[in-house]
Amino acid sequence: MSTPLRTLLTAALSCGLVLVAAISRAHAADSTALTIYPAQQQDLFMPGDFATQSGYALVHQQRTFTLHAGMQTLTLQGLAARLDASALLLQFPAASDVRFAGLRVLPPVHGVAALLQQAIGAKVTVSNAQGAALVSGKLRAVDGARLLVEAASGALHLVSGDVALPAGLKLGAPGQQAQVSVDAPHAGSYRAELVYPTAGLGWRPDYALMLNSGTSCRGTLEARATLANHSGTRFDDAHITLLAGTVHAPAGMIAMGTPRLMAAPAEAAAPAPPAQSGLGDYRSYRLAVPLSLAVGAVVQVPLYAPHNLACAHAAVFGDAMPPGWSPQQPDFNPDNHHAESGNPRIEITFTAPQNLPSGEARVYLPDADGSLQFIGASGIDNARKGDRVVLVPGNAYALKVTRSRTHWQVDGKVLTEGLRYTLSNTSRSARTITVYTHPQRWREWMLLHSAPQPVARSVDTLMWRVRVPAEGSANIDYTLRYDAADAPAPR
DSSP states (O other): OEEEEOOOTTOHHHHHHHHHHHHHHHHOOSEEEEEEOBOOOGGGGSSSOOOOOBOOEEEEEEEEEEEOSEEEEEEEEEEOTTBOGGGOEEEOOGGGOOEEEEEEEEEEEOHHHHHHHTTTTSEEEEEOTTSOEEEEEEEEEEETTEEEEEOTTSOEEEEOSEEEEETTOOOOOSEEEEEEEEEESSOEEEEEEEEEEESSEEEEEEEEEEEOSSSSOEEEEEEEEEEEEOSSSOEEEEEEEEEESOOOOOTTOBOOOOOOOOOOOTTSOOOOOOEEEEETTEEEEEOSSOEEEOTTOEEEEEEEEEEEEEOEEEEEESOSSOOSOOOSSOOOOTTOOOOOEEOOEEEEEEEOSSOBOSEEEEEEEEOTTSOEEEEEEEEEOOBOTTOEEEEEEEEOTTEEEEEEEEEEEEETTEEEEEEEEEEEEOSSSOEEEEEEEOOOSOSSEEEEEEESOOSEEOSSOEEEEEEEOTTEEEEEEEEEEEEOTTSOOOO
């Protein structure tokens, strides 16, 4: 008795799907779990099947083996094509006394032709599209879309069509193969865990902040996990854990487009967010339901339920933190003056409503018609619940800040310098601009005059917040005195 299997030939893609389906049922692992680590490489998250060493994941599979007593070799099939064979482990329970004796990695099995190569030497029957038999005999070779079959008479036939294989013929599952030699103390059925790392699997958090219209800063933060599978192997109904944090992958494997969203039945309830917990010094997220990852698939699942939050919107010019440089001697050279000019950056600040793993946030704002428009993206570093998160989606087009010098006087080792920031606003509403500056000509300095007064100052920073009228301008005028009496002679 034989089992018909569609092979190719005019429809190679559909053949491949039929073969894979038939084999996966016969050779699937008892269960599969994936631990997927964060990945940042953008190419990993493009849909399609291509080779990549980006991404890092651990595959955990429970498998059952029937062993005889003594030394024997087990063939493991359907492994990820980009596995790291040096870290493959097949672990039997300690009480079983089954011992590892060796490992050998075999060439991978992919595609219809590669699968049928395993049937060479077996008796096959090739039929046409109407089901009429073309030839029966031993399969001798596979040449693309054609099969070389030796009939009972010894004649060789090169044919194309549907092929039926003997029911007892066991084809290996597509993917990488490995042989593990073990020594069993006695015959019996043994359950073991197969663990190995692979490249081509990774995840990243993706955030969307949908701001409300109006003058107050409020919005909804959505958090999703984007997963990509370019491991070269399909995983069905896998229990998935996502690890968050900065994890160093082994050398040769790199840890951290348009995502293809998982299609759910219309009547299905929204999937529950993953269960969050700690794992050592990291965070882990276990998906609520098993997930299937096809080869080349990019899918998204919720990381958290959407959060409504309050935020703060600011236009900021200059760095809040000082550059960390100070001269070894006073810098009293008038030519060392940089007349700054530019558009202040937009800063949107909020308190993290949950632990937010490092990822990218896209910011949206409704236009006059109520349609959400993308207004910029910004990275989020690993943030704990309650941490302050600052997004910088872009620069404020209608605002501009220019700095110029208004006064310069050197009297021995004392320098007096006057500076002005000119703030302009071409929008139809008043705006507040935050300006940072860092006196750096010498470490001993004094603010002699400022209009308006800074709202904050420290040993190396001055900060102002200035309201700029609609379609108008405002100035910040200030004077610094540097006293280098105890310093080397100024250059």
